[in-house]
Amino acid sequence: YKKYHDWSFRAIVFLTSWTVALLTVFEEPSWQTSSEALLPLYATIPVEILCILVFMADCYYQYVWLGGTRERWWNHEYAVYKALAVLLMVLDVLATLSPIQFPRFSRFLRPLFGLSRMRHVRSALSGIFRSLPAIAVILCLMVFYVSVNGIVAWLLFDPRLVPWKNIVSPENHTTGICSTFDGKCNQYF
Numbered sequence: 001y002k003k004y005h006d007w008s009f010r011a012i013v014f015l016t017s018w019t020v021a022l023l024t025v026f027e028e029p030s031w032q033t034s035s036e037a038l039l040p041l042y043a044t045i046p047v048e049i050l051c052i053l054v055f056m057a058d059c060y061y062q063y064v065w066l067g068g069t070r071e072r073w074w075n076h077e078y079a080v081y082k083a084l085a086v087l088l089m090v091l092d093v094l095a096t097l098s099p100i101q102f103p104r105f106s107r108f109l110r111p112l113f114g115l116s117r118m119r120h121v122r123s124a125l126s127g128i129f130r131s132l133p134a135i136a137v138i139l140c141l142m143v144f145y146v147s148v149n150g151i152v153a154w155l156l157f158d159p160r161l162v163p164w165k166n167i168v169s170p171e172n173h174t175t176g177i178c179s180t181f182d183g184k185c186n187q188y189f
Helices: 007-026 041-065 070-075 077-097 111-115 119-157
Strands: none
Touching (some): 007 041, 007 111, 070 077, 077 111, 111 119
């Protein structure tokens, strides 16, 4: 308990979570675009491995803090999420170091390590996720409203779609009378 809640260990885990999150700025975006990396792979992988070791120690101390029983550990959802994220990061590093090229797939899990230690942020996020079903209908209506207005604006303001030239007016028709036999009359699209 004392090691898990010690301020120095908490600071190390917090700094490590920021380090692994900021590592995405410096490493290769994917295996197809290796020329855009600020740091080469042999410089970022050791830092990521050190971060994974700190996260493994954090998972172990949390397991011990929860009583060292599998049942209590399985009931603590963030502990399970964090352990799965560590496992996926290990597999990602192993796949990156293999001779066969794989795209990186564990980068989206990196903010989870910072969130796992912040109790208030976790409770705020869980409150947001609990309220999503109640406002899902309103979100769908907003998406529909924005989409319909976007389509109408596209039809009105796209310079390639000019249906106004085909409407009968004194500028484009001398008589002002439209005939169904006239090919240029009232063809909007």
